[in-house]
Amino acid sequence: MRGMMKKVAVAVGLCWVVASAAPEVEFSGYLDADVWADLTGNYYANSELDLGMGLKFSDKVAAHVFATVWSIYDTASPGFIPAGAGSPSGRWIDMKFDGFDITFETGIGTFAVGDLVYQYGKFNYYLYKRLSMITNESFSRGLQYSIGGGMFSQQILLGVSDLGNTLTDVQGVSKLAFSDALSLDFYYGMQNDATMDFKTGSNAYIGAEFLGSFGDVFALKFDLGYKSLAGVERSNVVSVLLEPTLTVGSFSTAFTGFYMHDGDENSNGGEMLGIMDEMFFYVEPGYSFTDNFGAGLPIEYHAKDLDSEDDNEFWLVPTLYIYPFESVQWWLWGQLAFPTAEDVDPYFGIGSEIIVEF
Secondary structure (H helix, E strand, O other): OOHHHHHHHHHHHHHHHHHOOHHHHHHHEEEEEEEEEOOOOOOEEEEEEEEEEEEEOOOOOEEEEEEEHHHOOOOOOOOOOOOOOOOHHHHHOOEEEEEEEEEEEEEOEEEEEEEEEEEEEEEHHHOOOOOOEEEEEEEEEEEEEEEOOOOEEEEEEEEEOOEEEEEEEEEEEEEEEEEOOEOOOEEEEEEEEEOOOHHHHEEEEEEEEEEEEEEEEEEEEEEEEEEEEEEOOOOOEEEEEEEEEEEEEEEEEHHHHHHHEEOOOOOOOHHHOOOOOOOEEEEEEEEEEOOOEEEEOOOOEEOOOOOOOOOOEEOOEEEEEEEEEEEEEEEEEEEEEOOOOOOOOOOEEEEEEEEOOO
């Protein structure tokens, strides 16, 4: 009997050791999926699912693994969120490995090693909500070091870019937090081709972002970006983004104003950011009927190429917002688009989009 009790005690002890050594597992993710019609007989479906798994070994050491399901990987009919041109038949997309890293805190700062992502100057505007105007979403495998906190913090990244096998990434972020409601961040970096000289092989950027909240009524986001792009003749691109929001009771108004100056070196400079505009303005008055239901009327003006007025368009996009839960959204929208060029007919759309964050 004593031998049996001893074996049980040993087994329990081993289980306790294994359980205490096992990391704490956490999952996070973002799901965005839509279906829409252009009212000429064509239907489209687009989706994006970003999954993250965190393994917390201690309060200071963790590992992270990421995977993505994205319509753009469908080679037959690539799509994007929202309102892309993905085919409904292409919804069965393979999951793609999206990187992993380890992070650990020390007495001299925090280190992240592995697959690192940076993206600055993100749009709040719904159509470009996954895009940014200071830097595109960029991926590097390397080392990131962060130090500071409170009013000032500094981050530095060194790595190799996934855009090619001769490109290196060097970038930094300096953050100033004046209060919980006011902050100013500075971004700067360079991608360099090791086989070429600076003029023809290096892209550099600098940018700044101001965030301010003034009670529950007014919030302001302002971004300024500059790019120096490689080429036989280097090109310079300046981008400005202004996004204030005003909320009074159940009424709200969101605004986005974007302008890009690319020296007229590109027929549509916005394409380098993944957007279709060199300038656009959007304003959306909205009303929340309850905590779970609201409506808005986006009013928009888009200019694809500032050198030509033939591609400018005026949009109305009435939208219903349904919020079953804090992190669950369902949008129902219609679009009326009116090109300003002569002899170009209006076009229309109607769609549904679901968004889940966890």
